[in-house]
Amino acid sequence: xxxxxxxxxxxxxxxxxxxxxxxxxxxxxxxxxxxxxxxxxxxxxxxxxxxxxxxxxxxxxxxxxxxxxxxxxxxxxxxxxxxxxxxxxxxxxxxxxxxxxxxxxxxxxxxxxxxxxxxxxxxxxxxxxxxxxxxxxxxxxxxxxxxxxxxxxxxxxxxxxxxxxxxxxxxxxxxxxxxxxxxxxxxxxxxxxxxxxxxxxxxxxxxxxxxxxxxxxxxxxxxxxxxxxxxxxxxxxxxxxxxxxxxxxxxxxxxxxxxxxxxxxxxxxxxxxxxxxxxxxxxxxxxxxxxxxxxxxxxxxxxxxxxxxxxxxxxxxxxxxxxxxxxxxxxxxxxxxxxxxxxxxxxxxxxxxxxxxxxxxxxxxxxxxxxxxxxxxxxxxxxxxxxxxxxxxxxxxxxxxxxxxxxxxxxxxxxxxxxxxxxxxxxxxxxxxxxxxxxxxxxxxxxxxxxxxxxxxxxxxxxxxxxxxxxxxxxxxxxxxxxxxxxxxxxxxxxxxxxxxxxxxxxxxxxxxxxxxxxxxxxxxxxxxxxxxxxxxxxxxxxxxxxxxxxxxxxxxxxxxxxxxxx
Numbered sequence: 037x038x039x040x041x042x043x044x045x046x047x048x049x050x051x052x053x054x055x056x057x058x059x060x061x062x063x064x065x066x067x068x069x070x071x072x073x074x075x076x077x078x079x080x081x082x083x084x085x086x087x088x089x090x091x092x093x094x095x096x097x098x099x100x101x102x103x104x105x106x107x108x109x110x111x112x113x114x115x116x117x118x119x120x121x122x123x124x125x126x127x128x129x130x131x132x133x134x135x136x137x138x139x140x141x142x143x144x145x146x147x148x149x150x151x152x153x154x155x156x157x158x159x160x161x162x163x164x165x166x167x168x169x170x171x172x173x174x175x176x177x178x179x180x181x182x183x184x185x186x187x188x189x190x191x192x193x194x195x196x197x198x199x200x201x202x203x204x205x206x207x208x209x210x211x212x213x214x215x216x217x218x219x220x221x222x223x224x225x226x227x228x229x230x231x232x233x234x235x236x237x238x239x240x241x242x243x244x245x246x247x248x249x250x251x252x253x254x255x256x257x258x259x260x261x262x263x264x265x266x267x268x269x270x271x272x273x274x275x276x277x278x279x280x281x282x283x284x285x286x287x288x289x290x291x292x293x294x295x296x297x298x299x300x301x302x303x304x305x306x307x308x309x310x311x312x313x314x315x316x317x318x319x320x321x322x323x324x325x326x327x328x329x330x331x332x333x334x335x336x337x338x339x340x341x342x343x344x345x346x347x348x349x350x351x352x353x354x355x356x357x358x359x360x361x362x363x364x365x366x367x368x369x370x371x372x373x374x375x376x377x378x379x380x381x382x383x384x385x386x387x388x389x390x391x392x393x394x395x396x397x398x399x400x401x402x403x404x405x406x407x408x409x410x411x412x413x414x415x416x417x418x419x420x421x422x423x424x425x426x427x428x429x430x431x432x433x434x435x436x437x438x439x440x441x442x443x444x445x446x447x448x449x450x451x452x453x454x455x456x457x458x459x460x461x462x463x464x465x466x467x468x469x470x471x472x473x474x475x476x477x478x479x480x481x482x483x484x485x486x487x488x489x490x491x492x493x494x495x496x497x498x499x500x501x502x503x504x505x506x507x508x509x510x511x512x513x514x515x516x517x518x519x520x521x522x523x524x525x526x527x528x529x530x531x532x533x534x535x536x537x538x539x540x541x542x543x544x545x546x547x548x549x550x551x552x553x554x555x556x557x558x559x560x561x562x563x564x565x566x567x568x569x570x571x572x573x574x575x576x577x578x579x580x581x582x583x584x585x586x587x588x589x590x591x592x593x594x595x596x597x598x599x600x601x602x603x
Contacts, residue, residue, distance in 0.1 A: 044084045044152065048159030051077035055427040056208050057166050059187040059198040063484035064509045066200060067425065068477055072470045074427035075132060078434070079466025082135060085152050086455035086463065087145035095387030095440025096141035099433075102380035103134050106335070109369050113334035117602040119529040121505045122336050128469060129426060133433040135462035140437030142459060150398035153406065153438055154222045156431075157215035161225075164212020164237045167205060171195035171240040175300075193292070194300030195243035199427075202300075203420050206241055206249030207428060210412050213237045213256060213277070218405035220270055222398055227269050238277050242284035245301040248419050252412055253281045259408055265393070265400070313351035314359050314419065320347050321358040321367050332370035333598075336532070341367075343535040343562060344598035352566050356534050357424065361417040385410065388439035406439040473505060480509040494519045508533045516542045522549040528603055537563065537570040548587045555601070558592035 055074035062069065107130045114123035143152045173180045174189040174196060181188045187198045197205030213234055220230040241249040260266065260274025285301060292299035320342060324333060333341035339356040358364045365374035392400070392407040413422055413432050422428040480500040482490065490496065497519050500510025511530035514520040516538050527543050535543075540563040547556035563571055578589035 045155040045158040047081050047084050048155045049162045051081045052159030053163035053166055056163055057198050060184050062481040071426040072473050074430060076467045076470030078136060078430040079463045082139040082463030083460055085139055085143055086459035087142045088456055093440055093442035095384045096437055098380045098384040099137055099436060100134060102377045103130055105377050106130055109335045113336055116334050118334060118336045119508055119532050121507050125505050126336060132466050133429050136430045136433040137437040139459050140434035141441030143438055144441045144443035150402050153402035154224050157218040160211045160215035161219060161233060164209055167197055167208050168236045168240040170197055171243045175243050191300055193298030194245050202244040202246045203248055206244045206246035207416050207422055209237050209241050210252045211409055214405055214408050217270055221401045234273055235280055238280040239284040242281055242288060245304045248416050252415060253277050313353055316351040317355050317358055320350055321363045324367050329371050332368045335368045338368055339534055340532050341598045344601055346595060348565055350565050354536050357421040359420055384440055392439055403439050406435040409435045476503050476505050479503045480506040483510060483513045515539060522546050524550055537568045541574050553587050554593050556587050557590055558596055560588035561592055
């Protein structure tokens with residue numbers, strides 16, 4: 037039996053667990069440090085598992101081709117309207133995914149490929165244990181969440197993890213459940229320990245009250261019923277997952293009743309919109325696709341295009357993603373390219389499934405578990421956008437590529453051969469990139485959390501505007517404070533990250549100040565569609581006929597395409 041604790045397994049623990057457990061964050065982004073940490077640590081994991089075989093097989097080639105096409109789409113959007121910082125960030129993430137995919141497929145060039153996957157699963161099993169602990173504190177002892185070590189839950193009675201999103205915590209927990217199954221099948225842990233790890237993880241999914249998590253637990257049972265290659269105890273464990281979930285749900289409901297506490301799951305059941313506004317955003321997305329079917333709105337431009345297109349019945353939340361992977365590809369890349377990328381991904385998934393259920397031995401076990409990890413995050417990607425975060429994208433790329441990777445036909449040597457220099461340097465590049473991105477981020481974080489003796493706000497903003505990756509945050513600060521002075525320049529980049537109430541009000545006022553009154557009215561019209569309480573003061577004077585002379589009280593004289601607002 038391979039040892040659970042090894043240097044490679046410890047790296048996997050760090051890469052899987054640390055990003056999901058980091059509660060400390062610095063404005064303006066609540067997840068940037070988690071993502072930078074994931075980038076660097078998965079880079080080290082690549083260095084540890086790099087093999088001479090860079091990855092063979094049609095499935096691995098299809099996955100890399102899909103990523104390359106999306107990479108090309110980012111460059112195309114950059115040439116059009118996407119600001120450089122946002123484009124470079126996206127390019128870096130996709131390139132990192134390609135490195136992880138190369139390492140995952142190339143792992144089959146190692147004589148210990150199954151052990152490498154086992155080490156990967158050790159990381160996720162440990163991540164699950166710690167995230168269960170965080171979930172328990174957030175629900176049962178919320179006063180123990182200090183915000184630095186354990187994040188506060190902004191949703192009463194629900195666990196959100198240190199990533200501060202119930203669905204993200206659910207995804208981590210479900211990957212952990214699959215990892216426990218893999219370790220049991222690979223004989224890295226015994227049955228008793230598997231049960232001790234598996235049951236709390238499923239119970240913690242109850243604490244998230246995630247609807248995608250609920251369906252995913254059912255998928256675990258379907259896997260247990262369908263996969264006859266699994267040992268009987270493992271299949272029983274998987275089939276029992278919905279029973280554990282149901283028992284946990286009933287126990288929480290009774291606990292909430294007896295203790296007069298809130299159970300977030302009951303509040304979720306009481307919600308009238310079971311889609312969480314997804315049906316509305318999907319409807320709007322289809323309308324955008326119909327308007328721009330061939331080339332799309334451009335990678336990274338969904339929020340800008342959607343916000344600046346009239347949708348009187350739009351969802352009132354500020355969406356920066358359509359919450360569905362195929363729709364997102366279609367609306368941003370256009371139907372032809374999106375169809376090609378989707379076809380490559382579907383082929384890669386089919387190939388992964390075929391290899392998973394035809395391969396023998398421990399490698400076959402690893403393939404099947406890797407395939408289920410991809411299926412699970414793929415299901416979540418139909419309702420969320422986890423793959424837009426490095427702490428899900430990078431391990432998903434590695435697992436997918438491991439599922440479809442094929443070793444060379446030549447017999448494997450007894451000793452591990454020298455690793456691929458390309459993969460090693462690729463991993464090192466991720467480590468360096470993660471570190472440099474943090475240094476770059478500091479130039480904008482100083483704007484939002486100034487220390488004693490810090491330079492004046494105008495100087496901090498000016499420094500932040502020179503940031504390579506995050507200048508749009510500095511522009512946001514300039515646009516929404518007196519520093520901007522009514523100039524339209526800060527809106528060139530800031531509006532392409534996320535148009536929210538504060539930025540739209542500032543933009544409308546700046547347009548009006550610069551003599552572009554009808555465009556200011558158009559922006560105000562779009563803001564009015566959100567019915568956001570933070571804009572009530574902006575529109576208050578419009579309710580008084582005696583003083584409704586402001587530009588925001590009059591509708592735009594003509595409708596403009598969203599591209600009319602791109603310099």
